[in-house]
Amino acid sequence: MTRALSLHQRIREDIEGQIRSGAWPADYRVPFETELMAQYGCARMTVSKAMAALVEAGLIVRRKRAGSFVARPKVHAPVLNIPDIPSTIRSRGEAYGFRLRLSRVRSPDPALPDEVVLAAGGELLEIEGVHDAAGRPFALERRLIALVAAPDAALADLATVPPGAWLLENIAWTEAESRISAVNADAAIASLLDLHEAAACLVVDRRTWRGGEPVTRVCQIFPGEAYDLMARFGPAG
Amino acid sequence: MTRALSLHQRIREDIEGQIRSGAWPADYRVPFETELMAQYGCARMTVSKAMAALVEAGLIVRRKRAGSFVARPKVHAPVLNIPDIPSTIRSRGEAYGFRLRLSRVRSPDPALPDEVVLAAGGELLEIEGVHDAAGRPFALERRLIALVAAPDAALADLATVPPGAWLLENIAWTEAESRISAVNADAAIASLLDLHEAAACLVVDRRTWRGGEPVTRVCQIFPGEAYDLMARFGPAG
DNA sequence: CCTTGCAATATGTCTATACATATTAGAGCC
């Protein structure tokens, strides 16, 4: 059963439907607020609330004196789905495992400005491990954690809890940036992921911050042909 | 100069700042609307508008009788930036070019359900070409366009206007889905992109619809080491 | 023809008020 919608939501959905169906193309002039208030028999504030939500969603553009118009679709803002690795594997019904291969505390390399910034004057926890799905390697993870931001990380039992899950529980981040690229597997990657050398791999390089303060940087390497990322742009479902 | 902000925007930004700075952690109870109206000396509707925007942005959660609380950050909804190829190249200050290599109208392959669905009972326009940056190959594009949805595409002068730009101008889409993966360049790709064989390439496979009706499917192949995609989660700037 | 200025108009913001609705703290009862 569809829940009872408030009036401004109904107005919003009606207009959204016209736009998404293509009935109102880009640059089409949406009825004036006065017309809509007559049509729905409500106050202007109610119409305005619906319109404001449509602006927020990027579906319309409003211009004083001219009216409101259907926005041209933005090319560049699909929502990327980067599920975390354990849940991806478990949702396929496969057993998940994490094999820790390296875990040590060290100072940032002064030759690498990125590391120095991340460390923020303290030391770094460096971690490397392999995520397994059904006993076979699924992804290689190399991670640096700023101990200034997450001092407890050094004490965590990363042999049992993968570092991504530990951080998510303990140091919630507020900003993240991911870069996605492709590389050929070198000998080390090929061996760890059970691939032939030079196999194409998908690389997700993610940095996260907590209120401007860097927390961690992680590089996840997936076999390119066995994994893909999905991005969607469209109805907010 | 910072523009004059309306009051509800200022309230919104003040609260957003507290959250993004980490001063108000997840589950922190933000001041009641009555407290905020006293603090800013305004009506409740004004506070409410700010709060509604924060809910829309996913920064807070509101519960009747209990109050409004800072939301725990969503893990997996970064906004992916897929700029279109000509503007990416031009923004680097390099000359952009498109070399059309193939353009023909054909029927969908009955063995490929995807093609049959895309064609929607009509024929397909198949296009292949290379995007050049500063005279060197930058990306290979293979595209199928449903002529049912875009009958004029067959008449477009795709030798001068790249098909992506043409479609954007003429058949605005409303929904898109992109899959991102990595492959090793085969002989054909390596030759067209001027890479050694087996070089890792980043593949963006995008399908678009217009109100549920399929419009086009495009596969763009980039040299993996020379290109990356960026995704961000955080301040909506 | 081009410019300037005015007035009409549609959106943008805000108020004060009203009632609806969900949830919780606490009172009262077994």
Add this chain to the structure above:
DNA sequence: GGCTCTAATATGTATAGACATATTGCAAGG
């Protein structure tokens, strides 16, 4: 103690009115 019912409370929705502001169309003047 554990249960239920009730009343208080904070948000959710909506109204009618007011004034601000940006932009457009048009008219008057050069």
